[in-house]
Amino acid sequence: MNSLAIAIVHPAYEHLKRLGRFLHFIAGFLIVLNAVNLWQQPHPNALYAWCQVIIGADILLMVFTNRNLSQELPKINMVFRLIECVIFLVGAAILLVEGNWIVGTLLLGVSVAYGYLFYCERKASAVETVSFYHTGISISGIPSSRFFSWSHINQVEARYDSIVIQTSTGKTFHFDLRRNLQFEELDQIHEFCRHYLGNS
Numbered sequence: 001m002n003s004l005a006i007a008i009v010h011p012a013y014e015h016l017k018r019l020g021r022f023l024h025f026i027a028g029f030l031i032v033l034n035a036v037n038l039w040q041q042p043h044p045n046a047l048y049a050w051c052q053v054i055i056g057a058d059i060l061l062m063v064f065t066n067r068n069l070s071q072e073l074p075k076i077n078m079v080f081r082l083i084e085c086v087i088f089l090v091g092a093a094i095l096l097v098e099g100n101w102i103v104g105t106l107l108l109g110v111s112v113a114y115g116y117l118f119y120c121e122r123k124a125s126a127v128e129t130v131s132f133y134h135t136g137i138s139i140s141g142i143p144s145s146r147f148f149s150w151s152h153i154n155q156v157e158a159r160y161d162s163i164v165i166q167t168s169t170g171k172t173f174h175f176d177l178r179r180n181l182q183f184e185e186l187d188q189i190h191e192f193c194r195h196y197l198g199n200s
């Protein structure tokens with residue numbers, strides 16, 4: 001009996017993918033707004049301001065021309081998210097050096113949030129799975145995957161189009177599948193359950 005990985009539709013991943021476009025819009029808007037703020041300073045850094053205008057406009061253009069960037073081009077989505085994070089970090093550093101503590105700290109917080117978002121989207125770009133091993137079951141998740149040994153699983157209910165896992169702590173995980181299971185895959189799941197859970 002070999003290990004088995006099944007592609008699932010994970011609600012947290014799907015929610016993050018749907019939010020991606022809106023978050024890019026917010027980032028592009030904040031970057032352009034920061035560039036405008038830079039121009040109003042007594043001695044603006046023209047190179048940095050123009051870089052922000054170009055990058056902010058590029059992000060906004062991407063938002064309006066591509067509806068599902070995180071699903072269609074996940075690597076490009078992550079590159080833009082990393083650029084947003086770096087821009088906010090540099091903006092925060094400049095503001096903090098200039099003594100603008102409130103806005104600088106706020107921008108630093110935004111940079112950290114977008115860095116965490118980059119980390120989560122990097123995980124979400126991989127296929128979400130429920131994997132069966134001889135030691136237990138692994139479920140893809142954000143920010144990290146979860147592993148349950150067979151001793152912490154009460155029941156597994158597998159169908160051709162969905163799977164439900166109940167743990168000993170009372171948690172229930174229900175996932176729809178990306179594709180219907182083959183008969184052999186369903187039989188292999190039932191074999192795992194018969195062997196480790198004593199299901200008939």
